[in-house]
Amino acid sequence: MPTVIVIRIPNKHLDRQQCETLLRPVIDARHNRLHLCHGAETEETYIYLSDSLGQAIAPDTPQAGSANESTDRLATHVLRHYPDACADLMDVTLDLAGQAQGHTPAWHYVVETDVDAEAENDFNHWYTQEHMPGLAAVPGTIRTMRLFKRDGAPRYHALYLLQNRETFGSAPWLAVRATDWSSRVRPHFRNTKRTMFTIIDEGIR
Template structure:
């Protein structure tokens, strides 16, 4: 890896076959000088029974340029089965159900086809993410750009219930003319429903 530093607001740790509330890997990472330099902390975790994979978000205290060398040090500590990615926060919106418990975390990952990245950003910024955030049952909506492993675009939604995805209000946002025009230009699409796990330090 050769980049001199890419904008990063959080790290995403993917843990195949490991629930993120079992924090041995995160605890090892927290001992690294690179972790201390980033002022990183252990945030929300999520687990998918279907994919048998755990995710752990690790927010930075502020946006920093994180180098490939730093990422390699974190990856080496995480181990060969885990994956560490630098995430750049593009959008964060309170949902219609802000303040309610959100036991589910729904993630949509994809990479836009060449030539469609600018329109993708406009679609998400002005229509798609605000529209889904306004649906009852959505507690928070976020969008990240993944600089490393996995598809490039990550949109995620903290939900009161999995039934939110099938509600008429949610489906209406998904089925707009602009959405229909954009969806054929998605590649590497992954949609995963996670069960949210307790944050580290939660009682």
Template sequence: MPAPANAIDSLLLRCTPAAHETATPLAQAALALLRQDLADLQLDLRLARVAQQPQGIAYLYFALGNPQPLSADQTAQAERRLQGAGMAGLAACELSRLQLVMHRVGSTHGEATPVHYAVEMDPEAGWQDELFAWYDQEHLPGLAAVAGTAQAFRYLNLDHGPLSLACYDLVDAEVMGCPAWLAVRGTDWSARVRPHFTNTRRTMFDAQPLVVAIR
């Protein structure tokens, strides 16, 4: 049976670990708290990705094994529980529902991906349809096909935004400077729509390996 059209596929937790602290233990603690808080929804929640800037913000992605509707109120309640858990890294965290728009697997899928690159933006008024068409028809599939891209995702962030989150798991940061990557970024369509990004965030993360599946 297909998931409802408004089903949530993942949760994104933005948080700031303490200095010299890796985000993985914080992610494990957050996962346990989320499972408790959302237990009645039977979400089959698992940790999918831990991405952290050195001495900076971390993006923790939690995948739902059975995508389903999740309300803004339920998400806000879970966020407050995390913020009040007594852990410094979660005190100012933001929890957002992510709705998957596109997932593309690249030629290097299965290889280690120590780099996670995220691009977030809100479309300028009147440009959402074309920006999303560009992303889904040309840009994200094109970058996913570049050697060194293991996989690429685009989500809608339904809570803290920006609205569009495109992210890429890369075998090396140098992938972003290779001719194939630059060619995808340099198309005529890209030049036309990119000036209409607003509230743009481009963030390069170190991706921490998930040595043990967390269930």
């Protein structure tokens, strides 16, 4: 199963050079696609590393026994510089091309959440069968992806790469969000965080 490493750094907007300086001691950027985005209304940085971390370890760094161990080492390194940051290894569970596939994304919308245990099966079927395919089909959506965090919370991470900000909140977008199934599932969300980002360096396409 493909994996993505997500690094979250609160209260900072790091540019590409700062990110590369931070990661160079543990990540070989030649083997890793860096996707960098800044909170549009919040001062935070999200970094997505699109290769498995085991393939991205710098050549002069001792190899770890597993992707989880490698992620732990990356997290420890990042925390030395940004004590409030975190780094998580996530499984890609759904990856859909959008209506605007091939265009350059400028915006990156993220929904992170947990869900009540009794509604989890319904929640996952809703995302897979209706919600994410519906939003992928909205004009201006370039790509959609679901990630699953193996440990910790929130466990579910949905991202949407958008051609323009007007896509979010457009009539087709709102129609997908307003279905009966959506109304049944959404009250079961827990620990939910919704964030709009501007894309600084696009490494997911």
